[in-house]
Amino acid sequence: MFSWLRKNPSKKLQKDYEATLEKAMHAQRRGDIKTYSLLTEQAEKIRAEIDAASSTSA
Template identity: 40%
Template structure:
């Protein structure tokens, strides 16, 4: 019941992840390959964090 008002950290990270991917796409379209590579690396690191959080929540929620 008290978990009802907690914010989902995965949802927040997913939003940031999507934003980074969009920025990377725009950088690629402009021809800025260095910025594209940096943003892609950042988004990959975020994806690793998302996966870890999802595994942790799956372990907690399993009976």
């Protein structure tokens, strides 16, 4: 009945994923390749969580 009140965790993960990719892009443009690679790795982990959450709910 109140399912519309529950937050969708995949939306938060998607926001985190996009923000991390944007930070990685800016790091790459600054020439900070080490930070870029760390942020890209972090974004890949978030993407895996999103995929796991979507496969569980589907």
